[in-house]
Amino acid sequence: MASLLQFEKVLMKCSCDIKSPIINLYFCKHCLKLRCGRCVSHEVDSYSCPNCLENMPSAEAKLKKNRCANCLDCPSCNHSLTTRATSVALTDSQSPDKKMTKKVYYLACGLCRWTSRDIGLGDKETASGGWEEHDNPHFERLNELLEFYHQLAIKEKNEREQKKFNKRRTYLRLQEKYFSPGGLATRRKASFLNALSSMAPKTDEPEITPVKLIEPKEEVDPLPSKYYTQPLVLEKVTTLAQRLNRPEFASSQVEGLYPRHKHLVIKRSQRCRECEHNLSKPEYNPSSIKFKIQLVALHHIPDVRIYLVPKLYQAKESIVTILLSNPSQEKMETELEAINEPPSTGLLTVPEGLLVLAAKDITAEFDEKTADTSEFKDNPEKKSSETSQGHIQFRSGHKLGVLFKVTPQTSDSDVVVCFKLKYKYHNTSPSLRTPVEDEEKPDAVWLEHEVEINLGATSP
């Protein structure tokens, strides 16, 4: 329970130096380093519609402009639209007495009550609709422009190739050109380029069809007089958000709002930038919340939590209980080392020597008594002659409560203590590392991470 509230209180330093709560960290088993959302590389893994949960391959997603072909959003409030069926009476022109009904479909928003009938869209005879799509109002002109620039680009490209062929220079010569200070060289180069291009043979080049010029206008449409004379019906005027939803069709009147296809969502995978291995890869199925790969730090490195903090007073030593727990199914040796420098605001003394965490026994999770901890004779409380105070508060399964001595050095800000958490990491799947490494190193290595704990404010 406590972890829910305090996960921001215990921060671990990632290999990129940014501190994050352990739940946000990845552990790369290949580099044996912590990684966080900021230093991994994110990639789009799969596309799906959040409404119908249909998967979509990436090429198709681009083709459909990242939108689902089947689901539509309300143009007024962005809620998903539903298709409603209704019957309409038909009158047969031949036999006006005969009553016929036909099933028709229209779109409706369950939230704001917008319907496709509001904007005069005709009802459809099939449930899947086939609702009208709109082209950009300047579609033709834009295609002309695109084609024109395409031709120009081809022309330039060809000229470039030609020049490259004619005038290939040595790398050295070029280097001297680029990195010489001042713009002189460039300018000369550019005029040279102009000169050349005007002389370049243009024999087999296709003629470029120019794009026609649309004349600018001297007369600009004045503001319609209705602005001064007619009442404004606010409900009929679209909001900016509604306009920006469909920028190409921005309508200032609600009648001009058309439904929009639902935007897709993606699942992301995360990759270690150093070794390029995946740190997290979700399952393809859009409704699954599982992962194919997930190297979260919580599964690999000891978790540190605040267990008990007494009232803290400035310059007075207090004993704080910290809980260490072992995520692995092998016992884990740990060692702590205080870091008494900023951002630390309390003098910290941590237990010395090895602290051994018992293996996590998954089967014993709910029955702590079965865990055999008798082999650990690490509690010096019993040897009270050596240390005035023990440093082990309790041991329970794979968890260990240790005592930190903290002397707050501040009264007006939170007491923060920092330490190095060192632990012997057992690589449970050694095949992941290269054979060379395996020869040199055993499958257990000492690793360390910096931990920062915020113990809260001091009492006056």
Added chain:
Amino acid sequence: MEALNVVVNVAFVLEKQSFINLRLSAVPDSDPFTMPLFEGLSAGSEKSAVILDIGAAYSKVGFAGEFGPWAFVSSKVKLSKTKKEVFVWDYSSEEELFDILVEFFHLLYFKHLLVNPKDRRVVFCESILCPTQFRETVAKVLFKHYEVPSILFAPSHLLAMFTLGINTGLVLDAGFSETTVLPIYEGIPIIKGVQTVTVAAREIHRNLAALLQDQAVLITDGEEAPLASKMSSLPDTVIEDIKVRTCFVTNINRARLIQQSILQNDESKWPAVPSSVEYPLDGGSKLVVTGKVREVACEVLFEQDMEEKSVATTILDAILQCPLDMRIPLAQNLVLMGGTSMLPGFAHRLVDELKELLSKPQYKDRLAISSFKVHSPPSEANYTAWLGGSLFGAMEILSYRSLSREAYNQAGKVPDWCSLDDAVQEAEVVPKERSSMKQLEALRKLSLEKSSAGASPTPK
């Protein structure tokens, strides 16, 4: 013959677009004589580039060759470190900006674009007054963190020309925090002519908020009370919504009458007031937005400030900075873009203001122009620059013009783009004036200072 001229001219744009090229002249692959580093990548099957326009209020994102952005995204992000929502442009240090951009681009790539950053080139639409620090940080984040293959930094004003297929024009961009004008002649930006005022959407919002606070009545359960007595301020989103849905830019005749009425404190001079509207607020109360407020909120655009500058004067001042023979062509090729230019009545009023200003002493005998013509790009004005980026990004020569990751890594920064200066020099538009680059830097600083010195520093 006429048609041929157009080709030549536009080809000239492209050649001269090499200002973009020149700008990145320290990049090996922009040299006409070497093998482009990206030749492999640019062959045929290359994935379409990502087009980003990161506005002060809204960012437009999508893909090259598309006719509209796939998403308008509010330019803010919730930082995972502080859990605070911040505006992208609201940064106090480079480190902070870096963090903001890492998270914001994550949002753009994995929530909206749904593609892997590594796989696609980027066309980054930027204001010509974009601070160097911002551009550098964008490059750092995209190249180092997201490992994009290349970036083309493209000035928005020039991109607008691509949507029209013209190479001479005076482009006005009225966005969120400022209005900027740039004359472009035969494809060459006349840096000397850049004009900017910090009057745009933000200033309208500020004015509207003040007017409402000062005058508006709130109706709660049938009881009327001054807004100010109930609420100390309205949320920014509400202010923007009120502007978008109820306000308009009035015509020049009414504006003059209103000015007289205010100056002479004579209510009877005020032209017939448009209808007022009851705007529902959260919690069931209604705000009365009067016709007067609806009509005067946007007047800040055309009121001259202490330096006698307004949105309209920027255009004439820009033309004044250009040689005589350019002035008529520029005045005949106005291009208006940016969300603020979409206010109903904006274009008409602007042209009327320009005509009136022509008779004022400071312009009368100096300008040698008598009429204006306005282009209509094949887009809504709030994504015109983006569309230009999309058209440019679809050309096969994108790789030649872009800054590659290799080149960036080699240089360690975005290479000097003093070449914009070169381009200007080369055409001998501003002979013997080596200082235009410095001017630009100075201008940038000035606009930065101004926007931060403004009454309300940042959008919240």
